[in-house]
Amino acid sequence: MRAFGFLSFGHYGSEGGIDNFGARAALHQAIELAVGADEIGVNGAYFRVHHFAKQAASPIPLLSAIAARTQRIEVGTGVIDMRYENPLQLAEETAALDLIADGRVALGVSRGSPEAAHRGWEAFGYTGSTDPRGADIAREKFDRFMRAIKGEPVAEAEGLAPGSGPRLAIEPRSAGLEQRIWWGAGSRSSAEWVGAQGLNLMSSTLLTEATGASFADLQREQIDRFRAAYQAAGYSGAPRVSVSRSVFPVLTDEDRVLFRLRSGNGADQVGVIDGFRSTFGKTYVGEPDKLIEELRQDPAIEAADTLMLTVPNQLGVDFNLHLLESFAKHVAPELGWKPNTEGPVEGEPIGVKVP
Template sequence: MKSFGFLSFGHYGRGTGPYDPDAARALREAIEIAQGADELGVNGAYFRVHHFARQAASPMPLLSAIAATTKRIEVGTGVIDMRYENPLYLAEEAGALDLIADNRIALGISRGSPEPALRGYQAFGYTGSSDPRGADLARDKFDLFLRAIGGERVAEADPEQFGPGQRLRIEPHSPGLTDRIWWGSGTAATAEWVGRLGVNLMSSTLLTEANGGSFAEIQAAQIRAYRQAWKEAGHTRTPRVSVSRSIFPVLSKEDLWFAAPMGDQSRDQIGMIDGFVSTFGKTYSGDPDTLIAELKADVAIQEADTLMLTIPSQLGPEVNLRLLENFATHIAPALGWQPNTEGPTTGYPID
């Protein structure tokens, strides 16, 4: 494990109590958690994106605020639902964010998970999908987005201003931005597609596959399929791979209180999501020695270079920074991690 960060789902409520922040407080606390994590040497601050829900939605204002007030930490998403996006406008935002962050971004993008709204992307004005889940919209838009951030001239210029036959690229342009884009994958087929495409792989605590193996085994197989496809496609850059886990180090009675409600989440779960039989990853909870042994035995964590810890963001900065500090101090070094002192790197070795 070369790096670890936190993944916030950005939940907020109505501001009725200490663990029920309203939207404004949730956003301010997200910035505070990221700033504290930066001081701890944590590598990344990543945020889920959901629409029509009391969670983080449009991520760019939040990520820009974090990028402008931190020094080293990578800022990103896990994941932006491409069905809801204008790809050229997103390319403009991504370019600006990458420049503000001094190339410290890791934008995870995907088709997205099921949303509270039925085909909510249609309410945003994006229609014409032939797939009931909008996957074709997401991939077509992603193709245009990648071409735009890569500097392709995607619009015809006004001939009265530029002369005939001229074309324009999206501005601002941030060179190398494509290297900092990730696609969120839940299946081996998608992982292989991502490898051929040549962007980084982001894998969550949910996989839309179930084959009798453990969650970690299924995920590790997907990562290996991705790496093999990357090699066969002949990409020269070294890719990055992240996985997400719910991990609660227990070093005090208070830590035990926060970790106790895990219940059946201490084992993998099989269920239906978005019409697919899916595997949900378990929650890790225990003392440092127990967690170190269990995480070393997690084959997907061993395959990846980046680990994202899902955090209970609604519990506030104090609880979450203690969780991150406990992991950074008592667990992560045994997994090969060292504190971040220089900012994110561009890639990691591939066999």
């Protein structure tokens, strides 16, 4: 494990309610959590994106605020739903964010998870999808987004006859940003598509498949298929792979009360989501030695280079910093991790065809 970060769903309730935890509090606490995580040496601060719900929905302003107050931590998403996005506007905003962050962006995008609104992207003005889940427009938009951040011209210059002058690219642009785009895949077949595109893989918090295999084994197969497809497509470099887990080290009496209440039955769960039988990973709870042993036996964590810890953001900054620090001090080093002192994990350029 080369890197670990936190993944927040950004849940909140009502401002002025019993817990007084509305959108403002959730956003400010997300910034403070990222600042504290940066000081600990955690590698990444990532946020889920959902619309029409009381949780994080517009990530670029939040990530920009985090980037401006931190030095080393990677800032990103897990994931942005492309069905709801204007691809050229997202390209401009992401490039600006990456410039503010000095190249620390790791943007996860995908078709998106099931949303609260039926075909909610149409309320945003994006119609024409023939797929009931909108996968067709998501991938079409993603292609346009990627071409834009690479600097390809996308518009005719004003005042000239069509085709007679230079075409224009979006501004600003951030060199190398296309190397730090991840696609969130929720199945083995979608992971193969990601590999064929020469992208980084962000394996989902759930898989829309249920074969009888454990979540970790199914996810490991997904990762193996991704890497095989990447190589088969003729790309060089080593793309990054992330997986997410709920991991709660038990060190104090408070930990024993809170974490064991959240642990469930410690087993994978199978249910139906978005019309598919889906597999959800189990929660890891225990003393550090127990966690180290269990996580070492997780085949997907073994295959990935980045682990995202899902955090209960509603429990506040202090509690979640305690969780991250406990993992950083007592668990992560035994899995091969070293504190982040220089900035994001870097590797060979990816998505480049072998001559």
